[in-house]
Amino acid sequence: xxxxxxxxxxxxxxxxxxxxxxxxxxxxxxxxxxxxxxxxxxxxxxxxxxxxxxxxxxxxxxxxxxxxxxxxxxxxxxxxxxxxxxxxxxxxxxxxxxxxxxxxxxxxxxxxx
Amino acid sequence: xxxxxxxxxxxxxxxxxxxxxxxxxxxxxxxxxxxxxxxxxxxxxxxxxxxxxxxxxxxxxxxxxxxxxxxxxxxxxxxxxxxxxxxxxxxxxxxxxxxxxxxxxxxxxxxxxxxxx
Numbered sequence: 001x002x003x004x005x006x007x008x009x010x011x012x013x014x015x016x017x018x019x020x021x022x023x024x025x026x027x028x029x030x031x032x033x034x035x036x037x038x039x040x041x042x043x044x045x046x047x048x049x050x051x052x053x054x055x056x057x058x059x060x061x062x063x064x065x066x067x068x069x070x071x072x073x074x075x076x077x078x079x080x081x082x083x084x085x086x087x088x089x090x091x092x093x094x095x096x097x098x099x100x101x102x103x104x105x106x107x108x109x110x111x112x113x
Numbered sequence: 114x115x116x117x118x119x120x121x122x123x124x125x126x127x128x129x130x131x132x133x134x135x136x137x138x139x140x141x142x143x144x145x146x147x148x149x150x151x152x153x154x155x156x157x158x159x160x161x162x163x164x165x166x167x168x169x170x171x172x173x174x175x176x177x178x179x180x181x182x183x184x185x186x187x188x189x190x191x192x193x194x195x196x197x198x199x200x201x202x203x204x205x206x207x208x209x210x211x212x213x214x215x216x217x218x219x220x221x222x223x224x225x226x227x228x229x230x
Contacts, residue, residue, distance in 0.1 A: 043223055046219070099146075099161065099168075103156040
C-alpha cells in the first residue's frame with residue numbers, strides 16, 4: 001500500500017495567496033519529513049525538512065506543520081508566486097539507521113497571476 | 114561540484130535486451146539510492162547503499178533487477194530481459210550522511226529515461 005499519500009493531485013492558488021499542500025502517512029516509525037520541489041523535466045530538490053521532535057519549522061515563505069498523532073504533515077507557502085508553480089513531493093523516512101525516503105505521488109501547484 | 118551524474122540520459126532497448134544504468138554520486142557522500150519514476154506510480158524506492166554496502170533492496174523487483182556499487186564513485190542498476198513495463202525514468206540520488214537533518218537530504222541526478230520497445 002501507499003505509505004505516504006498526497007490526496008490532491010493538483011492545486012491552483014492566486015498570486016499572493018497561501019498555498020497549502022497536504023501529506024498523510026501510515027508508518028508510525030517515520031520520524032523525518034520533507035518536501036521536495038520538481039520542475040518539469042528536472043529532478044526533485046529539497047525545499048524543507050523536519051524531524052519529529054518539532055511540530056513546526058519555518059524557512060522564509062515556507063512552513064512545515066507536523067501532526068504526528070494524525071499522521072499528517074503539510075507545507076504552507078505564503079505570498080505564492082508564479083515561480084512557485086511546480087510539482088511538490090512529500091517524503092518521509094524512519095531516520096536512525098535507515099536513510100530511505102518514501103515519496104508521495106506529488107501535487108501539481110499552479111500559481112496564477 | 115558536478116552533482117550526481119547519470120548516464121546515459123536516454124536509453125532505448127528492445128524487449129528482452131539488457132539495460133545497464135550508471136550513476137556517479139557526489140564525492141564524499143556515503144549513501145546512494147535508486148528510484149524509479151512513472152506517471153502511474155510516482156517516485157518508487159528501489160534500493161540503497163551506504164559506504165558501498167547494500168542496505169535495503171526492498172523496492173527492487175525480485176527478478177531481472179540488480180544493483181551494485183563496486184567503488185565509492187559509481188553504482189550501476191542492471192535490468193535483464195527488459196519488458197515494456199520497465200519503461201520509466203530511473204533516478205539516482207546520493208546523501209551526505211553527516212547526521213542531523215542533512216543525513217536524509219537526497220541530491221538527485223537528472224535521471225535515465227529508459228524506453229523498452
